[in-house]
Amino acid sequence: MRLFPDLEYPIKQHWLPAPSKRRSRQPAHKIRFLVAHDTGNPGSTAAGNVKYYENSCQQISASAHLFVDDKQIIECIPALTAPPEKAWHVIYNCTEDSRLYKCKANDAAIGVEYCYGANINADEAYRRYVWVLAYACSKFHLDPAHDIIGHHKLDPARKRDPQSGLAVSGRSYAQLLRDVADAYARYSGKVAAKPVAAPIIPWTDAPPAGIITVRARLNLRYGSPSRLAPGRIVPAGLQVTYIGRVLGDDIDGNNRWYALPNDEYCWSGGIVENS
């Protein structure tokens, strides 16, 4: 089975000039784990951080591979779209990485930075952050339960990220790890489909199951037919099999939703039913 079929968020390449202090171009060792960071700079965006990196790449050596905000995922050091290179995201003289993973984060880990703050939609940024961590686990055959670690765990004397940034967005580090494991399981199809949680209420005489086509880019919701449920964006034109019709959140006067396998829901206003 192909992992993460056609539903992924785009990963935008904006690689830093190399060789430079921030991007040495040295190939990374075999990727052994992921380090979750936040920018430590509330309100700064993925594009803004990468721009800053770019402008200072000959002066400062700190770097991370990816920045994630509510609009995009930017890769500034090759990690997911090309063979990974080293980035300088955890100080070399900490010892937790060696103890836990038998290697150094800068050599064998991907660093992913979470952007947060007043002007950033926390739900959207968090969704992308969870997704890209799950995707990286799949890409490098990592176990999301053990192979993701917060910077604050590696360098507790100096660092509080990503705990601090996640807290601003109303999430905890423990929640992040659970959500990544959950997303990984769902997207990779490695867990059995759960029964549909919401009651199935037929709202037309049409067949209770069938195929629908996404009319415009929209969110499939996980766990309940609600705009507040976590979601993943799917593109227009995608064909989806549904297994029931349920009543859920009212959006623009329409409370009819389709129940999909794997406990996902799709608002009927965003789709066309195939004949």
Ligand SMILES: [Zn+2]
């Ligand atoms: Zn950090």
